[in-house]
Structures are given as C-alpha cells and as structure tokens.
Amino acid sequence: MSTNSNGIAQQTKFAPSVGLPGGTEPTLVGSKEVLVGRALARLRSIPGDLEKYTFLASLKSRNENIFYSLVGSHMKECTPLIYTPVIGLACQNWSLIHPPPSTYQTPASALYLSINDLPNIGQILADLKTRVPKDEMEISVVTDGSRVLGLGDLGVGGMGISMGKLSLYVAAGGVNPKATLPIVLDFGTDNEKLLADPLYVGLRQRRLPDAECEAFVDVFMAEMHKTFPNMIIQFEDFHTTLAFPLLFNNREKYPCFNDDIQGTGAVVLAGAIRAFALSEIPLKDQRILFFGAGSSGVGVAETICKYFEKQGMTEEEAKAKFWLVDSRGLVAHNRGDTLPEHKRYLARSESDAPKLKTLSEVVEHVKPTALLGLSTVGGTFTKEILQYMGKINKKPIVFALSNPVKQAECTFEQAVEGTGGRVMYASGSPFDPVQFEGQKYEPGQGNNMYIFPGLGLGAILAKVKSIPEDLVHASAQALADSLTVEEKERNLLYPDVERIREVSMTIAVGVIRAAQKLNVDRNEELRGMNDAQLLAFVQNQMYHPLLDL
Numbered sequence: 001m002s003t004n005s006n007g008i009a010q011q012t013k014f015a016p017s018v019g020l021p022g023g024t025e026p027t028l029v030g031s032k033e034v035l036v037g038r039a040l041a042r043l044r045s046i047p048g049d050l051e052k053y054t055f056l057a058s059l060k061s062r063n064e065n066i067f068y069s070l071v072g073s074h075m076k077e078c079t080p081l082i083y084t085p086v087i088g089l090a091c092q093n094w095s096l097i098h099p100p101p102s103t104y105q106t107p108a109s110a111l112y113l114s115i116n117d118l119p120n121i122g123q124i125l126a127d128l129k130t131r132v133p134k135d136e137m138e139i140s141v142v143t144d145g146s147r148v149l150g151l152g153d154l155g156v157g158g159m160g161i162s163m164g165k166l167s168l169y170v171a172a173g174g175v176n177p178k179a180t181l182p183i184v185l186d187f188g189t190d191n192e193k194l195l196a197d198p199l200y201v202g203l204r205q206r207r208l209p210d211a212e213c214e215a216f217v218d219v220f221m222a223e224m225h226k227t228f229p230n231m232i233i234q235f236e237d238f239h240t241t242l243a244f245p246l247l248f249n250n251r252e253k254y255p256c257f258n259d260d261i262q263g264t265g266a267v268v269l270a271g272a273i274r275a276f277a278l279s280e281i282p283l284k285d286q287r288i289l290f291f292g293a294g295s296s297g298v299g300v301a302e303t304i305c306k307y308f309e310k311q312g313m314t315e316e317e318a319k320a321k322f323w324l325v326d327s328r329g330l331v332a333h334n335r336g337d338t339l340p341e342h343k344r345y346l347a348r349s350e351s352d353a354p355k356l357k358t359l360s361e362v363v364e365h366v367k368p369t370a371l372l373g374l375s376t377v378g379g380t381f382t383k384e385i386l387q388y389m390g391k392i393n394k395k396p397i398v399f400a401l402s403n404p405v406k407q408a409e410c411t412f413e414q415a416v417e418g419t420g421g422r423v424m425y426a427s428g429s430p431f432d433p434v435q436f437e438g439q440k441y442e443p444g445q446g447n448n449m450y451i452f453p454g455l456g457l458g459a460i461l462a463k464v465k466s467i468p469e470d471l472v473h474a475s476a477q478a479l480a481d482s483l484t485v486e487e488k489e490r491n492l493l494y495p496d497v498e499r500i501r502e503v504s505m506t507i508a509v510g511v512i513r514a515a516q517k518l519n520v521d522r523n524e525e526l527r528g529m530n531d532a533q534l535l536a537f538v539q540n541q542m543y544h545p546l547l548d549l
C-alpha cells in the first residue's frame with residue numbers, strides 16, 4: 001500500500017474483510033475516500049435525525065474505520081448527530097433502537113450492570129476482560145441515566161450518552177476505540193413513562209435511595225480498578241445529589257472525574273477567560289450570575305471562583321463575584337430553607353436576599369456582567385432580560401449552556417437581537433451563525449466535548465493515579481490558549497470544531513505536565529521529554545482511522 005503526501009494510505013480497491021473475492025462484494029468497492037464519500041452521501045440522503053443516528057451507529061459497528069474517518073473529516077456535520085443534541089433523542093428512544101447495531105459484533109462493546117448484579121460485579125468484569133480485544137481498557141464513561149442532558153431521568157437510555165461521549169474520545173481525542181467501554185448502572189428509574197412502558201429495556205422499578213447507589217458504586221469502583229488498574233472513569237449525567245458524593249468518595253482513590261461538574265466547569269472557564277478579556281472589564285469588577293444550581297451550575301461557578309483565586313484574589317474576594325439562582329430565587333443562607341451541601345459554598349448573605357425570588361429580580365439587583373444558564377429550563381433568558389444585559393453592559397456575556405437545543409436558556413439569535421449584536425455568547429448545544437443588521441455573528445459552543453477528550457487522553461497517557469483539580473484547570477487553560485490568530489480575529493470564544501483533534505493534543509500535554517507536577521503520573525518515561533517531544537509522543541499515540549482502512 002502506498003501513502004500520499006498527507007501520510008494517508010492510498011488504495012484503489014478496498015479488500016473486503018469478509019467473504020470470498022468474486023462473490024460477496026461488488027467489483028469496484030472503491031478507495032477509502034470513495035468509501036467515506038459513499039457513507040456521507042448516504043447520511044445526507046436520510047431525512048430524520050434519529051434515522052441518521054441509527055445509520056451512523058450501524059456504520060460504526062460494521063466498519064469503525066469508515067465511521068471515524070467520516071466523523072473526523074466532517075466534525076461540524078457529524079458531531080451533532082452522534083452526540084448533543086441528537087443523542088438526546090436517541091436516549092429518549094433507547095428501548096426502540098436498542099441494541100444499536102454496534103453492540104452485536106464486539107461482545108464487550110457496552111456493559112449494563114443492574115442492582116441485581118451487585119454480588120457478581122467482580123466475576124462479570126473478569127469475564128469481560130477475557131473478551132475485550134485490547135489487553136487493557138483505557139477509559140469508561142459511566143452513567144445511571146438519572147439526569148441525561150437537560151432531559152431528566154431516562155433510565156438505561158443513558159447508554160446513548162456514554163456511547164456518544166466515547167465516540168468523541170476516539171474522533172476528537174484519538175483514543176483507541178477498542179479501549180473504550182460505555183457502562184450503564186441500572187438503579188431503576190423514577191420516570192413514570194418508562195415505568196409504565198412494557199418495551200422499556202431497563203429495570204421497571206423505582207430508583208434506589210442515593211445511599212444504596214453510593215454503596216453499589218463503592219463496590220463497582222473497587223472491582224473496576226482491580227480488573228483494569230489504569231482505566232480512567234468518567235462519571236456522567238448522574239443527578240445532582242448523587243453526582244457530588246460519587247466524585248468526592250472516589251476522586252482521591254481512583255483516576256476519575258465528573259464531566260458535568262468538572263468538564264463543564266473547565267470548558268466554561270476557558271470560554272469565560274476569553275470573554276472576560278474581550279469585555280475589557282477587569283476580573284475584580286466582574287459580577288457573575290448563574291441561573292441553575294445543580295451539579296453543572298455549581299461545578300462551573302466553583303471552577304471559575306478557584307481560577308479567580310489563582311489570579312491573586314483572596315477566597316472571600318473571589319466568592320463575592322458570584323450569585324446563584326435556583327427555582328426558589330437567589331441562593332442565600334438567610335432565605336428560610338435548608339440549603340443542600342453543594343449550594344452552601346457560594347450562597348449569599350446580603351439582608352435583602354430573601355426578597356429576590358425570580359431571575360429578573362436577581363438580574364436587576366446584581367446587574368451582572370455575565371449571565372450563565374445551566375438550569376435545563378429552555379427560554380428563561382427572556383427578551384427583557386437580554387435587553388437589560390445589553391443596556392447595562394457594553395459587551396454582555398451570556399452563556400446559555402443547558403442541553404439539548406430546546407433546553408437552552410436562549411437561542412443565539414435571541415441573544416444577538418436582544419443585545420443589539422454586542423453579546424459574547426456560548427451555548428452547550430450547537431447553533432448556526434446569525435445575520436444581524438447586515439453582519440455575520442458566530443456563536444461559541446461551550447460544550448464539555450472541547451475538554452473531556454483531551455483531559456482523558458492526557459490522563460491515559462500519563463497513567464495517572466488520580467485526577468486532582470489542577471489537571472482540570474490545566475485543561476481549561478490549554479483550551480483558552482489554543483485559539484489561532486485567525487480565530488481570535490473572528491472574536492471566537494472557542495476554537496473551530498474542525499480543529500478539535502489538534503486542540504485535544506494540546507490539552508493532553510497540559511494535563512500530563514500538571515500530573516507530573518503533582519506526582520500523580522505513573523508513566524515516568526514522559527518526564528524526561530521536552531514539550532516538543534511530548535507533543536510528538538501524544539500525536540503518535542493517537543488512533544488514526546484512515547491509516548487503518
């Protein structure tokens with residue numbers, strides 16, 4: 001096989017992997033470019049989003065190299081189909097599309113563990129280890145589906161989000177697909193529709209209390225670590241009251257992180273670092289209002305707060321820049337209810353706090369420079385609120401981060417119109433550019449997909465023992481620093497999605513260096529490398545589908 005100038009292998013006729021020549025395949029199957037082009041043409045001919053998703057899932061199982069070549073070369077077009085927002089639709093319809101074709105061929109490509117499996121987890125994992133194609137699994141995304149995106153409890157439908165995130169680990173982070181394992185922990189569901197649905201593929205019983213889920217995860221994590229000692233575990237889409245304890249119980253014992261608390265925290269911090277600079281308002285004068293005080297809202301607020309401390313503020317000075325709003329109004333110590341643990345750190349103590357019950361009231365009271373939505377309630381940044389942000393700020397920062405699209409607190413178009421085109425905007429789900437008064441505006445996508453592939457890749461390559469907060473901060477800083485001159489000239493908050501592999505590489509280097517500083521790396525060979533050597537090493541380790549076609 002020859003290679004072209006891009007190092008991409010050339011081949012005029014693709015040798016079918018199954019069947020005998022002359023019988024089972026047409027004569028001109030084609031070069032890899034043709035194979036990818038054919039899949040793209042087919043994808044574009046399919047009208048419905050869910051059908052596009054199932055087509056891509058079946059392509060992934062039939063030939064993962066074509067799938068990842070297609071996704072890698074058409075990131076902007078494919079990411080919304082294999083990940084947010086269409087993945088939300090897939091999770092909602094999981095019982096009908098399960099098992100997606102990808103679970104047929106490789107026996108260990110997904111793992112469902114139910115509460116009834118508790119006594120046998122060790123044995124189940126040991127069996128699985130004998131069936132995995134790579135000696136060692138490197139990364140797993142684990143969910144219980146109790147809060148999938150902003151869609152609520154979808155039970156074992158959460159498998160879609162675990163698979164979607166892992167597809168991005170491969171496409172955007174260059175992790176070997178054979179070393180990835182999506183896992184759903186089936187703790188039951190409190191979704192009435194699923195409980196009543198005879199076609200539901202999970203346990204049709206109410207969710208276990210949090211304490212029992214925590215005890216299950218204690219056993220699960222210990223057995224996972226015994227079976228796959230280097231495996232990185234990403235906790236995903238657990239509801240808030242479980243997400244925080246799972247992170248705190250496990251983060252010092254195992255290499256793990258919570259994507260909604262930390263991945264979202266890091267991606268929003270990176271966009272906010274850019275937006276603060278563009279706003280021309282010094283950090284000490286920023287006033288940041290969060291609408292939504294669940295795992296993502298609090299995770300993001302605390303991540304930015306710690307960043308302010310790193311920039312020289314005292315803890316008290318940093319905390320004073322933040323206000324949180326939940327469904328009962330301003331989160332404050334004196335508002336007359338018992339605040340859950342995760343809301344206390346940034347709760348306010350001003351005396352008129354109990355009177356501030358609605359978002360509009362708090363916005364008028366705080367006069368924020370930045371308004372960030374992680375509420376899962378679509379449309380809550382009303383025209384009036386957006387106009388007010390435009391009135392009090394030269395360059396208002398508005399991030400509508402809830403997913404998928406309908407859950408976004410406002411659309412990009414509404415934000416541009418409400419602020420007369422002066423907004424610095426990011427959303428969790430993708431929005432198209434907008435034309436306003438003859439000018440084109442481009443939105444930022446502040447989705448944790450910019451962080452987790454690079455964070456996970458760095459953690460895998462350094463073989464970390466744990467993932468301290470500094471590694472997450474390093475990933476945010478590397479992302480903020482990764483914009484090209486041309487992207488900065490376009491006033492973008494995040495790099496172009498098509499460059500995500502390159503960005504993940506840079507993030508991985510930042511994460512490896514942070515791990516070395518804290519002595520949590522077990523791959524000490526990387527310590528002697530200079531930055532250029534380390535970057536080359538990371539690049540070399542990355543899976544490249546076209547080379548394997």
Ligand SMILES: O=C([O-])CC(=O)C(=O)O
Pocket residue numbers: 084148149150237259260402403428447448
């Ligand atoms: O999955 C996404 O697109 C981002 C995320 O973690 C969430 O919304 O829970």
Ligand SMILES: [Mg+2]
Pocket residue numbers: 149236237259260
């Ligand atoms: Mg999530």
